[in-house]
Each structure stands twice: as structure tokens, then as C-alpha cells.
Amino acid sequence: MPEVAFWQGNEAIAYGALAAGCRFFGGYPITPSSEIAEIMAEELPKVNGRFIQMEDEIAGMAAVIGASIAGLKSLTATSGPGFSLKQENLGLAYMAEIPVVLVDVMRGGPSTGLPTKIAQQDVMQARWGTHGDHGTICYSPASVQECYDITVKAFNAAERYRQPVLILSDEVLGHMREKVVMKKLDPTQLVNRKRPNVVPEKFIPYLADPKDDLPCMASFGDGYRWHVTGLTHNDWGFPTNNPEEIEKKMKRLMRKIDRFRDDIVEYETAFTDDAEILVLAYGSVARSSLSAVNEARSRGIKAGFFRPVTLWPFPDKEVEKLARKIKTIIVPELNCGQMVLEVERAVHGRSKVVAQSLVDGELFKPDQIFKVIEEVA
Amino acid sequence: MPGQEVVSWLRTRFFPHIWCPGCGHGIIMHSLLRALVTLDKKQSETVIASGIGCSSRMAGYIDACTVHTTHGRSLGFATGIKLAKPELTVIDVMGDGDCSAIGGNHFIHACRRNIDITAIVMNNNIYGMTGGQASPTTPVGSMATTTPYGAIDPSFDICKLAEGAGASYVARTSIANPKQAEQYIMKGIQKKGFSVIEVLTHCHTTFGRRNNRKTPIDNVNFFKANTVPLSKAKDMCEEDLVGKIVIGEFVDKDVPEYTAQYLSLIERVRG
Numbered sequence: 001m002p003e004v005a006f007w008q009g010n011e012a013i014a015y016g017a018l019a020a021g022c023r024f025f026g027g028y029p030i031t032p033s034s035e036i037a038e039i040m041a042e043e044l045p046k047v048n049g050r051f052i053q054m055e056d057e058i059a060g061m062a063a064v065i066g067a068s069i070a071g072l073k074s075l076t077a078t079s080g081p082g083f084s085l086k087q088e089n090l091g092l093a094y095m096a097e098i099p100v101v102l103v104d105v106m107r108g109g110p111s112t113g114l115p116t117k118i119a120q121q122d123v124m125q126a127r128w129g130t131h132g133d134h135g136t137i138c139y140s141p142a143s144v145q146e147c148y149d150i151t152v153k154a155f156n157a158a159e160r161y162r163q164p165v166l167i168l169s170d171e172v173l174g175h176m177r178e179k180v181v182m183k184k185l186d187p188t189q190l191v192n193r194k195r196p197n198v199v200p201e202k203f204i205p206y207l208a209d210p211k212d213d214l215p216c217m218a219s220f221g222d223g224y225r226w227h228v229t230g231l232t233h234n235d236w237g238f239p240t241n242n243p244e245e246i247e248k249k250m251k252r253l254m255r256k257i258d259r260f261r262d263d264i265v266e267y268e269t270a271f272t273d274d275a276e277i278l279v280l281a282y283g284s285v286a287r288s289s290l291s292a293v294n295e296a297r298s299r300g301i302k303a304g305f306f307r308p309v310t311l312w313p314f315p316d317k318e319v320e321k322l323a324r325k326i327k328t329i330i331v332p333e334l335n336c337g338q339m340v341l342e343v344e345r346a347v348h349g350r351s352k353v354v355a356q357s358l359v360d361g362e363l364f365k366p367d368q369i370f371k372v373i374e375e376v377a
Numbered sequence: 378m379p380g381q382e383v384v385s386w387l388r389t390r391f392f393p394h395i396w397c398p399g400c401g402h403g404i405i406m407h408s409l410l411r412a413l414v415t416l417d418k419k420q421s422e423t424v425i426a427s428g429i430g431c432s433s434r435m436a437g438y439i440d441a442c443t444v445h446t447t448h449g450r451s452l453g454f455a456t457g458i459k460l461a462k463p464e465l466t467v468i469d470v471m472g473d474g475d476c477s478a479i480g481g482n483h484f485i486h487a488c489r490r491n492i493d494i495t496a497i498v499m500n501n502n503i504y505g506m507t508g509g510q511a512s513p514t515t516p517v518g519s520m521a522t523t524t525p526y527g528a529i530d531p532s533f534d535i536c537k538l539a540e541g542a543g544a545s546y547v548a549r550t551s552i553a554n555p556k557q558a559e560q561y562i563m564k565g566i567q568k569k570g571f572s573v574i575e576v577l578t579h580c581h582t583t584f585g586r587r588n589n590r591k592t593p594i595d596n597v598n599f600f601k602a603n604t605v606p607l608s609k610a611k612d613m614c615e616e617d618l619v620g621k622i623v624i625g626e627f628v629d630k631d632v633p634e635y636t637a638q639y640l641s642l643i644e645r646v647r648g
């Protein structure tokens with residue numbers, strides 16, 4: 001692999017996955033994500049990994065969960081319609097606590113929508129798309145370099161917290177070319193799931209360490225035998241109707257993310273120290289937003305910039321803190337107003353929140369956002 | 378009484394099981410366990426995958442590497458496991474709804490790929506778990522809660538489906554002949570490729586009750602009276618075969634297997 005490359009976002013995700021130790025890809029082609037599958041088809045056999053094109057996204061999701069249970073770090077990638085199809089099995093991965101990474105390269109919806117156009121309409125689906133309560137870890141890259149770096153992080157988070165981790169990219173980012181520098185990753189920068197350190201006879205598959213709420217995971221074929229199920233289960237992994245066991249499992253599923261919230265949450269800021277107006281944006285829109293904020297600054301407007309890198313958990317505490325001294329928060333999004341609801345929740349009315357939505361299949365131009373900054377200034 | 382070796386494959390700590398007394402699924406589990414014992418399989422190297430349904434609960438009762446997945450999707454999970462670790466013995470147990478309704482697409486593609494997984498289809502002609510709704514194998518005219526005036530849509534022949542889609546071993550028997558089920562399952566496991574063993578079974582609770590086969594014994598008698606071995610069926614005319622179910626081995630061929638093909642692809646690519 002070259003040390004510096006000129007890649008599309010989708011390529012960066014594929015090579016980031018390989019660098020993170022991904023050795024299995026299962027999926028189904030869909031624009032604008034297909035390049036990820038195509039690169040994995042070419043590269044995985046070279047590292048003794050496995051690629052399989054399944055019959056649909058449902059099976060693609062199933063296959064990566066299966067491969068992860070058998071011990072391989074696994075990736076699947078899709079877009080809108082495929083993301084919808086994956087939801088049921090994604091839920092099984094949450095319930096059974098199976099690490100996998102799922103990339104959704106967002107395009108316009110609903111339904112088949114706009115296969116070749118950018119949108120950010122899946123951000124709430126990423127949080128709540130599968131039925132039932134669960135903690136979500138979802139990253140949102142804003143550059144090709146970050147597509148690479150975040151994919152490594154996503155695998156690490158999946159392995160550490162034993163659950164699916166989502167990456168929401170978008171059509172522009174997926175197909176845009178930028179320089180990527182591949183930092184050398186030494187093995188200490190790669191996380192591997194906690195393995196059991198007891199003999200197979202003593203292995204209790206969902207018995208979590210109270211210190212981190214995370215159970216150890218054995219792989220099929222490693223001498224341990226255990227039961228994986230999407231049914232609510234007890235520490236033995238066996239289905240239960242016992243109210244105490246049910247609550248124990250559900251509370252731990254939420255807690256294992258909640259307690260590490262500060263380790264997981266990532267964000268980026270610019271000019272926030274004296275800002276009176278804040279533009280909060282993610283993904284490709286963050287780039288237009290930062291340009292608009294720079295423009296505002298050059299004209300003496302006290303504008304600042306905030307970019308959640310993790311959409312979920314959302315950096316709510318951090319946004320709330322900023323909101324105490326900010327007059328207006330503008331939230332430009334390529335949807336009809338989704339993350340803005342989360343921003344409103346976070347700021348508790350401490351500042352005015354203005355939604356700016358664009359759903360014409362195009363990316364915001366900086367001056368469109370600058371105009372709104374000017375209006376509220 | 379099952380032998381001690383068979384019992385050692387059971388997670389008795391998880392009993393009582395959910396099956397109704399007299400349900401045919403237990404007979405199939407016994408046949409499967411006897412096959413695994415005879416083949417001297419190791420529990421920690423044997424994977425049992427299943428979907429959702431009464432039949433699919435079987436995975437939980439077997440003390441092996443077990444995965445109880447989503448309705449109809451078990452073959453997707455099993456495919457991921459098998460491709461990740463081809464050295465594992467992978468068996469997929471499923472109901473007729475799992476296999477031929479919600480999971481029909483996965484089933485035909487597993488057959489087409491000819492991946493080395495043994496699929497055991499427990500065909501009770503009904504959705505047992507959800508209380509007796511019609512399945513794609515409910516015979517025309519039969520009563521189910523969703524066909525209160527009798528089923529009007531033709532049913533699937535799972536073995537023909539598997540044969541047409543490319544499985545390398547396809548056989549059918551019934552719970553009236555557990556020894557034969559055991560033999561077919563054994564051959565399926567030994568076959569390098571995708572094997573389908575359809576075992577006709579009963580849900581006296583939801584299907585039998587509405588279709589004049591109230592007790593488990595009524596159902597065993599029904600299978601005894603209405604199944605015809607393939608060897609015999611070959612010499613029978615179409616008229617005589619009306620209402621009969623042909624049992625036997627329909628396909629037994631050696632064709633390239635998916636994971637072997639993939640491993641040789643890796644070798645080719647890596648030079």
C-alpha cells in the first residue's frame with residue numbers, strides 16, 4: 001500500500017478497513033457505495049481474507065455477523081434502500097453483541113430516491129432504524145483522510161464495545177478525491193475483542209466484567225461453544241422470560257455505551273471562543289459550513305463552527321456548554337431537519353436554533369450558509 | 378431412551394424445551410444428534426444455525442456452537458461462518474416457513490453456491506410457532522388460521538426447488554422413519570457441498586387439529602400410509618401417485634464446492 005494516495009472516500013474506507021484488520025466483507029452492490037465492495041473483492045483474497053457477494057443486503061448483514069462470530073473482523077457497506085434491508089439483522093448484532101462495521105454512503109430518499117445524489121436523510125435511521133432500544137455508535141467523516149482514519153476507529157470501537165458500529169458517509173464524500181496520508185498503524189493501535197481467559201467448561205458467554213460491562217467473546221472454532229440468539233437472553237446466552245434477567249441484559253446493553261460516552265464522543269470546533277453564532281454541521285456539509293464561517297469571520301461576524309464527528313452518541317454536553325454563550329445555532333442539513341432536533345434537545349432553549357434544510361440533491365454552497373449567518377447576525 | 382453419547386450433545390440445563398409433547402421436531406433432533414455422534418463430530422467444531430420458529434429452537438438445545446438468528450435468514454449467517462472457517466461442520470436447521478417463505482431467496486442461493494452446509498428442513502406444512510398460519514408448503518385445500526376456507530395456492534416441493542437451484546445432495550424422508558432421517562443427515566454432512574434433507578414432520582397442535590390428524594400418532598400413520606419410496610414410485614403411474622409423497626434420495630452428485638473454490642482463488646491470487 002502506498003503511504004500517500006489520491007483516493008475517493010469509498011476507497012479510503014475500504015483501505016482503512018483493511019488496515020484495521022478487516023478480513024471479511026459481505027454485501028450487495030448499491031450506488032453510491034459499490035466501490036467499497038469492489039475493492040474488498042480485489043484486496044481481501046490477497047491477505048487471506050474473504051469476500052462474498054450475497055443475494056441481498058439482508059444476507060450481506062447476516063454473513064458479516066456470522067463471520068464475526070467465527071472470529072473475523074467484518075465489514076458491510078450499502079446505501080439507503082440497502083440500509084433499510086439490513087436493519088433487522090443489525091438488531092441481532094446489537095442484541096447478541098457481535099462486532100461488525102456497517103457503512104452507509106447516504107443518497108437521497110425516501111425509497112429509491114436519488115441514487116447518484118447526496119443527502120443526509122439517514123441520520124435518524126442510524127440511531128433508531130432497527131426496532132428496540134440499543135446504544136448507537138455512529139461516525140460521520142468529512143474528508144477522504146477522515147474516511148480512512150474513522151474506519152480504523154470504527155473497527156476499534158466495534159471490537160472494544162462489542163456491537164455494530166456505523167459510518168455514515170455520503171455520495172459526495174464517497175466519490176470525491178483527496179490526498180490521504182496513511183499513518184503507520186502499530187498493533188497497539190488496533191483493538192481486538194476481549195477473549196475469554198477461562199477454560200471452555202467455565203465460559204459464561206454473556207457474563208460481563210462489572211468494571212466495563214463487557215463480556216468476553218469466543219469465536220466459533222476456538223474450542224469454546226456457546227449460544228448466540230436474538231432473543232433476550234441471560235448470562236448463559238439462553239432465552240429468558242425472567243424479568244430480572246431481562247432487565248439486567250437491557251440495562252447493560254445501554255450502560256456499556258453510556259459509561260464510555262466521553263471516550264467515544266468526538267467533535268471538531270473552530271472559532272468558538274468568542275462566537276455569537278454557531279454553525280453546526282456534519283459530513284460534507286461541514287466543509288461548506290466551515291467555508292461560510294471563514295467568510296463571516298473575514299467580514300467581522302463572530303461566527304463559530306462545530307462538527308460532531310460522532311453523530312451518535314451526539315456531543316450534547318459539549319453543544320450545551322457552548323450554547324450558554326451563543327446567541328444562535330444554525331444547523332444546515334441535507335434533509336428536512338433531523339439532527340437539528342438533537343441540537344434543540346441538547347441546548348435546552350439556551351440559544352436560538354435555526355434549521356437550514358436543503359433537499360434538492362445538491363450540496364450546500366458556502367454562500368447559501370453564509371447568507372443565513374448574515375441574516376441572524 | 379437416547380444413548381449417553383447423544384445426551385452429551387444436549388444442553389439439559391436449558392430444559393424444559395418449548396416443544397409441545399409429541400411434536401415431531403424432537404424426533405428430528407434425535408436423528409441429527411445420532412448422526413453427529415456416529416460421525417464422531419466434535420461439539421466445539423460443529424455449528425448449528427437456525428432461523429425462527431418452533432423448529433429453529435433446536436439450535437439452543439444442542440451443546441455445540443449454536444446460532445439462533447432471524448426468521449428465514451439463518452443461511453446467510455451460516456454462510457458467513459462457513460466461509461470464515463471452512464474447517465467447521467455447519468448444519469442449518471429450519472422450518473418450512475424459514476426455508477421456503479421468508480428465507481426462500483437465501484435457500485436457492487445457498488443451493489446455487491453449493492456451499493458446504495447441511496440444511497435440515499423440518500416441514501410440518503404450517504407456521505407452528507405463530508399459531509398455525511399457512512406456509513408455502515401447506516397443501517391445497519388444507520385448513521390453517523389464515524386459510525379458513527382452505528388453502529388455494531399451490532405448495533412448494535422443497536426438494537425439487539433444491540435440485541433445480543443446484544444443491545449437491547437432496548433427500549426427503551419423514552419422522553415415521555427416524556433411522557432413514559439419520560442416514561440421510563449423515564450423508565448430507567459427509568457430502569462436500571450444499572445438502573438438503575427435508576424431513577416431513579407434524580404440528581399436531583396447529584395443523585393436525587384442523588386437518589383430521591389430531592394426535593402425533595395420527596400423523597405418523599399418515600406418513601406411513603402416504604409416503605412412497607422413490608424406487609417404488611418410479612414404477613407407479615401418475616394417477617397412483619396422486620396424494621402420495623415420494624421419499625428418498627433425489628440428488629447425490631459431486632460438484633465444485635464454494636469454500637474450496639474460494640480457497641483456491643486465494644491461492645491463485647497470492648501466487
Ligand SMILES: Cc1ncc(C[n+]2csc(CCOP(=O)(O)OP(=O)(O)O)c2C)c(N)n1
Nearest residue numbers: 429430431432448472473474475504505506
Ligand atoms: C421477520 C419476521 N416475521 C415474522 C415473524 C413471526 N414468525 C415467527 S416463527 C414464524 C413461522 C415459523 O414457521 P416455520 O418456519 O415453518 O417453523 P415452525 O414453527 O412451524 O417449526 C413466523 C411467521 C418473525 N419472527 N420475524
Ligand code: SF4
Nearest residue numbers: 396397400431505580
Ligand atoms: S406448535 Fe406445533 S411445531 Fe410448535 S412445538 Fe407445538 S407441535 Fe411442534
